[in-house]
Amino acid sequence: MKLLIPSGSSAADLEKCEFFSISHDNWNYGSAPAASGKLLYADGEGFYLYMRCDEADPFRTYTKENDPVYQDSAMEAFFNFFPDLPDSGYVNFEMNANGAMLSQYGTGREGRKYLADLGISAPKCSAKIHADFWELSLFIPLDFIYEVYGLSDARPQIDKIRCNFYKIKESKPGEHYMSFAPIDAPSPDFHRPDFFADGVIA
Numbered sequence: 001m002k003l004l005i006p007s008g009s010s011a012a013d014l015e016k017c018e019f020f021s022i023s024h025d026n027w028n029y030g031s032a033p034a035a036s037g038k039l040l041y042a043d044g045e046g047f048y049l050y051m052r053c054d055e056a057d058p059f060r061t062y063t064k065e066n067d068p069v070y071q072d073s074a075m076e077a078f079f080n081f082f083p084d085l086p087d088s089g090y091v092n093f094e095m096n097a098n099g100a101m102l103s104q105y106g107t108g109r110e111g112r113k114y115l116a117d118l119g120i121s122a123p124k125c126s127a128k129i130h131a132d133f134w135e136l137s138l139f140i141p142l143d144f145i146y147e148v149y150g151l152s153d154a155r156p157q158i159d160k161i162r163c164n165f166y167k168i169k170e171s172k173p174g175e176h177y178m179s180f181a182p183i184d185a186p187s188p189d190f191h192r193p194d195f196f197a198d199g200v201i202a
Helices: 011-016 141-149
Strands: 002-003 035-042 044-052 074-080 090-096 099-108 125-129 134-141 160-169 174-180 196-202
Touching: 002 035, 011 035, 035 074, 035 160, 044 074, 044 099, 044 196, 074 125, 074 196, 099 134, 134 141
Parallel strands: 002 196
Antiparallel strands: 035 044, 044 134, 074 090, 074 160, 090 099, 125 134, 160 174, 160 196
């Protein structure tokens, strides 16, 4: 599965991007609110991510950095920005409607490290709740990406990535697990980089 990532110069160019749908109900939980997103690459700057969920009054209890926001109604974005590097890992950004975000880096589910514990400051997301939907915005700077991957001096060009996007609520009632790219696993597991989509920068 592929995701075409348009190029632009600023967050304003997100308006011209097409939405991708987070609609794969891999484990048949059902009853999940519709979710979608947009991703834009600004050369020399970084990635602009916008996500939207058509859900009124989303369940939201956590407010602090690295709280377990996946227990709330949350949207998530997982990125491997350098998939061709040996032992390359991915960053997970997990965000709720309060704007609280959990962020980690690692090669799989086990052994993940909070970015804060690696001495890296995560970018800040912004959240806004409307009458019948809520939305998230996140800017991921190139300086941050190079720092995570230990490439601050080399700074190779990014022209393709691997990624997946999710809508989750890991608590009852209304538990659900939706993804952009389908995941062929026996039980809910978003930490499956083998099922990430190919993101190609246009």
